[in-house]
Structures are given as structure tokens and as C-alpha cells.
Amino acid sequence: MNFELSIVKTNDIEADLELIFVIGNNFKHRFVADKKLLKKAGFSGEQDTTCLLVGKNRLYVGAMSLQSTALRTAAASALKTLIGKKYKSIKVATYTNEGCTYSIRAMVEGFILGAYRFETYKSKKNENKIKYISISLDEYDNRDIDIEKASLQVHKAQIIADATNFTRDIVNTTPEDCYPKVMASIAKGMAADVGLTCKVLKPKELRKEKMETLLAVGRASRHRSRVIHLTHKPKNAKLTVTLVGKGLTYDSGGLSLKPGLSMVTMKSDKSGGSAVIGIMKAVAELDLPIEVHGFVGAVENMIGGDAYKPDDVLVAKNGKTIEIRNTDAEGRLVLADVLCYAQQEVKSNYLFDFATLTGASVVAVGNYTSSIMGHNKKVQKLVVDAAHNAGEFATALDFNPYLRKTINSQIADICNISNVRYGGAITAGLFLSEFVNKKHKEKWAHIDIAGPAFIEHAWGENPYGSSGAGVRLMVKLLEDLSKK
């Protein structure tokens, strides 16, 4: 999708279709040329509703305000409406919240995210035909918009939304086509394209690094495990951030097998790792002036004669022993070793991990929201605020010492599941905390994206399938940290 910024008014721009946002049901605004027709068509102007006036070559979309979140989802809805239609180019005016060009970024993100289709496995493709979008700097409230600032925001939006779609593609790919080795080669290919370094650890090196817990989870799979390490290291970086992602290319549950229905969508258990790969792509393309490392544990959790078992005791990289009582709580085992490895390799100012870690997170906060855990309230808040500013939902969950006791083991240092029924998202976070060393404890946040990572009923800027959760959130946070 190509974007062009122009100082001429939309009337003087040629395009197949004009897109007009109706803001806060204000049909009296000068941009709304078809008030009567829209009323006749029953168009209320509610958020994300659309009305295509074919004869007029105009598409109207409702947005409740000029806030970025409203513009982003409205822009996405407009593009979703055009799927299957023949229009190739659109023109649109500029809508900003009191002149802030961040609104332009939100709108462009919405266009690219809303136009996304995953059609790899469809014989008949039905992709979005929109190739050109002309944005006129004629602003909704007649504000003067600096074209340089606006085009910088368009550029950033393209990088961030493309990275999100890149993550979506990885997650949506079937477990037959995307297994650990493939995930590693996707990361390598991307790294070569954007100028990141990429190191991939194979089982021999993983054994040497004593990542036996991660290896145990992948043991019954015909696909060997991998750990991926991507690095963005600009000169004179002021700050270092480490990202770690759960990349379970499939989670059958292992011997503690998942029930049939719960297993469907478990190709999405690689969403955390895929988000890390997408974030690293954006970080490189934005050339952020901070050092960023992305680690992914790419593993498949399967059953078989060689599978790891409930009753096993595994030894993690940091020497802690783990009693296994459920092989479906495998993500935390993979992350335990990758967290240890990441901290051994890099001393960082912030450490974040992304994982579709628990169904309990979805029960606690719903399908739309990520759960943010950690020992430092300020770090948790950084993540929650960045999520909201980037158009994602996130909320903090508090640790407490009573839940910590529920993962004590009678026979090992710790147990991989809790002995109580409730609070599963938090006990999983507390388990991870055992593998975050003292130096990083206050700098760490765990981001459970189990709710929003995979969408079964399209919402907002997300179609069916992977949402790319975590990418926009973390890129925004890294941008904010770059400015400090």
C-alpha cells in the first residue's frame, strides 16, 4: 500500500473513492457532503460503521472522536468494507486531535492493519485491492499541519503496521508449515533484510548451554527445538532492552493432552515469539537509538514415547529443579531457560517477556486484554501506558506472597503448576520470576498475551486469526524509551 501526502484539497485529488470520517455523529461538518443520502441509508455514524455510496464514489465511516484509538479502528473498518471490491485508490482528508500528527499515524496503521488478509491456504484469493492512499493535509478543524511531521508519522505507521502483519503471517501459518526450524529461518531472513544480527542455537548448543528444560518440552516432537537471538546494536546506544518470546509452534498439551476443542488454535502458541520477531523488524527499520535484543524459544510440545512426563523433575539452566505435574504448563518451562540464557548473554535496563502463557489470563481479563506482571509497579505502568497509547489493551495484575507459596514443591525447588485452582495467570508469572535474576528483578515485566493474540471473532483493527498483539505496544514503549 502506497501513501502520498498532499497539500491540495481532496476535491482536487484523483482517486477511485473518497473516504470521509463522520466524527462524533457530526453530520453538519463541511466534509460530510451527503447528509440526506446518509440519513436515507440509515447510517448513524456510530464508531466503525460504514456506508458506501457507490454512485457518489464516497465511503463514510463513523468515529466517535478524533482520538487515535477511534481513528485507527474506523480506518481499519473502512478498509475491511472494501475487501472484495474493485477500488484501487482512495483519497482522504486529515483528522487530528488538536493538530497532533500522531492521529495520522493511527489512521495509517488502521488502513494497513484493516486491509490485512491471510490467504496462503485459499485457492481463490480475495485480497484487498487498495494500492494507493492519498492523504490531503486539509485538516478537519482547519489546522495547519506540518507536512514533514505528517510524513514522518506515515513512515512510522507503515513500519509498525507492516511489522504487525509480518507477525500475523508467522502466527497464522500452520504447525505443519511453521515449526522451530522454519521460525528460525524466518527470523534469519528478516534479519538479513533489515540489517540485524541473528544467531540460532540448535540442540547441540542448547545442551551445551544446559537448557535441558526447554529441550525436554520439545523432546517428543519430530521437529528439533531452536533458540533465536536477534540483535539491534546501534552505536552510542543509551539503553539496552531485552525481549523474550514464547514460540511454541504447537502446543498439544503433551502427555497432559489438551481436550480436542482447546487444541484448535494452538498454532497461535508461538505468538509471543512471533511478536518478538516483528518488534525486532520494526526496531531495525525505525533504527531506534537503543540496543535491543530479541530471544525466542521455538519448540513444539507433542506426545510420544520420548515425551517428558508429569512426575519428572527437570533442571533449569540456572540450576533450579522443577517438579512437572502438568506437561501443558510448558511455556513457562521454555521461558525459564530462555530467560536465563538471555540474562547471561545481555545485561539490560529492561527485560520483557511475551507469551500466550495461560488460559487463566483470558478468564481474568478477557479476550481483548494482555495481563502485565512484575515486581516493579513503574515498569508495569510503562507497559500498560504504552499499550493504551498504541491501541492495545493491557492491565496490571499484582503478585502476592500467598500465591507464590502455591507453586512450592514437596520434592523439588518449585512446581510447574499451582496447587490451587484460581490465580493461574499470576502463579505462572511468579514461576517465571524464579528465573529472573536479582539484577533484573525490578527491570522485568511479563506480558501474558493469551487473550488478544488470536482472534476468533474479528474486532477493532483485527480480522480473524492472529492480531500481532504486543508488537505495537512494545514498539511504542521502545520509542518512548529512546526519547528519554
Ligand code: BES
Ligand atoms: N498455551 C497455553 C495457554 C493458552 C490457553 C493460550 C488458551 C491461549 C489460549 C498454555 O501452555 C497452557 O496450556 N496453559 C495451561 C496451564 C495449566 C496446565 C496450569 C492452561 O492455561 O490451562
Ligand code: ZN
Ligand atoms: Zn500448554
Ligand code: ZN
Ligand atoms: Zn502453551
